[in-house]
Amino acid sequence: MGNDSDDITKHWDGTLIPGRDGLMMEFSPMTKLIVDGFKASAVSADIRGKGDGRLDMGLIVAKRGADAAGVFTTNTMAAAPVRICRDRIGDEKVAAILVNSGNANSMTGQAGEQDALHLCSALADRLMAQETAVLPCSTGVIGERLPVERMEEALDSLIAGLSEGGLENFTRSIMTTDTVPKTSKSEAKLELGTATVVGIAKGSGMIAPNMATMLAFILTDAVVDVEWLRNILNDCVKDTFNTISVDGDMSTNDTVLLLASGSGPPVRTWQDNGAISEAIHQVCRELAAMIIGDGEGARKVVNVKVSGAWEVEDARKIARTVADSLLVKTAMAGEDPNWGRIAAAIGRSGVEINPEDISLQIGEVKILEKGEIVEGYDEKRATDVMKRQQYDIRITMGDDDCEATVTTCDLTEEYVRINAGYRS
């Protein structure tokens, strides 16, 4: 797919990464990953028992407690840590997030829940915090018990290692099949000062060969009403993480947490709320784009944009059906403007449509106009668009106002290789 000039940049120091609207966005270098009111650290607890020294446990502590909001997988097989987080996220302040990679603590029944509760309690003791103020997150192999003893032993060095700059190591400790750490930073100008928003995420396949999950942690120093936090996060996730699709699978562990330490300026007005909300959106958008760009085996990022729908839900359904179609995704990999596959996916989306209302374009090349092939349509030009690392597929359903975008990646032989590989 060699096109070096606009290769998806996978470095993480002050480089450019592709944004959702085809723009390149500046990517915050790790050195700036500091948010007032939070410390973090990471250690190797040898969770896979391989003795390879890999960072696999991470800790974020809100020194004076943080207001928190969370969004979790809707998978009914939700893992133990997700069930615990869901219960705990409420009106109480959060003292810490304890994360591990290498083991998802999923499908481990009551015993797995006890394991997570035990670790949270052991950490809370050491931090002199409320037991219920610790949120656990896990990502990794499904169906195995956590090595609780080794993990408990690691708690002291995790706490000893806490520092304001510790988020960098934390970020590395949650990586599984990710090829790059994913972080983003933004600022919000509030009436009484500037608030910082930092985001950290992991995820490439929804469930990678050994591992599971998308995890994202958004931290801000702003003082925000907890009800506002919840609304901002819900909107944000709907517009960002929920609009990406690597393989249509949804893990048992997906978790997005938003914490506000309250060490910075307050969000007091609607303008302030708008500013902090926009900053959080931007961070989530950037993280979502990074997850797609790092999709297992992916070489291209494609925005499927559907407009002209009667209801947003219709637009979303069509965008998702096209974005998840194996045949569309393999055509992307083959740089083949086989638009019949797109039309077929639209047709089976379950949305009532009139084929004669459908317009379709790939990049700037119009293919269908109101159900008819555009005169002079030149397949060669569509192929040229598909050779790019990033482009849009635009589908217009009619003259109505609703629209939706789902961002996806191509399906390559590499994806199959990664996911068909034996767990080792």
Added chain:
Amino acid sequence: MGNDSDDITKHWDGTLIPGRDGLMMEFSPMTKLIVDGFKASAVSADIRGKGDGRLDMGLIVAKRGADAAGVFTTNTMAAAPVRICRDRIGDEKVAAILVNSGNANSMTGQAGEQDALHLCSALADRLMAQETAVLPCSTGVIGERLPVERMEEALDSLIAGLSEGGLENFTRSIMTTDTVPKTSKSEAKLELGTATVVGIAKGSGMIAPNMATMLAFILTDAVVDVEWLRNILNDCVKDTFNTISVDGDMSTNDTVLLLASGSGPPVRTWQDNGAISEAIHQVCRELAAMIIGDGEGARKVVNVKVSGAWEVEDARKIARTVADSLLVKTAMAGEDPNWGRIAAAIGRSGVEINPEDISLQIGEVKILEKGEIVEGYDEKRATDVMKRQQYDIRITMGDDDCEATVTTCDLTEEYVRINAGYRS
């Protein structure tokens, strides 16, 4: 995947092919493909304009007219021939089915419909039949107009070539990415004689790189009430073709037609109805198994069997979500008993379940029993099952009575290679 002893047999002369219940079924050799009351033929009309002499037009004629039933794609972008078939299938007798490969006549608007109508009418003239008694079917590239002139010229030789044994060539003329022709034959012992049922199908990916569609034609010589025919076909398709999944995509051209020539014995009693229905079921089951066995790039056939559900629809949803999951299908390809992926797929199926009710086994190896990992579960044994060419994944949801099976295949790098390849 080398396991020559139980390789999926892809020959088509009296050999064994894998059946839906793990049994090998005897496969009828082509020479017996004769049904009283029908003649067939095939020619090369050079539909792709490559001059390669490939059979690409086929004709089946019911000498004295046939009662007919049809089931069609629910894709709202249904192709022109599907729209015409849907309109025409009714109480009138069918005189002929005119099929072509190489061009799906899909997304071709009003003009495409006119093309198909014109060809039907030209054929009806030559056969001295009612224009509306001709059913058109197309499979192939989407979005291109049919080469109507060349096709019309081919009609005379199609008619001249009609013979009772012509179904063999007909079968070849509808192949696209299929690697083997797919036919099946069965008999029904009726009160007043023995009726014959013959089935012919094409399809491997739901939409192959250049081509589209699953087409199936079931012919019988029995005299059957047209209302019964419809009921039998609807039941049959639900139990067979609708329970297979190569890639979850649904074409704009999928069509199953059941024709009864009335040249054989009558279906008069409920026993007769049961017998002809079973024969038709068997033929459809066999064709469906062949389509899955010939799935693009597929090396394994896996039955996902869900039982213990409160409603059949729930069982079906779970079976389909597991069968369509990229992560489950790549694990099949990798012969990796990564059952966490199965659990995760169950969890996102949208069916209300209690994780503690779920039992899971691969082949004869039990993994989960009521939500807990079975003591002494040996991953090695599950791996051995997955090395087979065919096996079952059994999921029990609870103690209720409803169940469903979806048959799927593994997702290999070869699938991506086939579908990412440029159209040529």
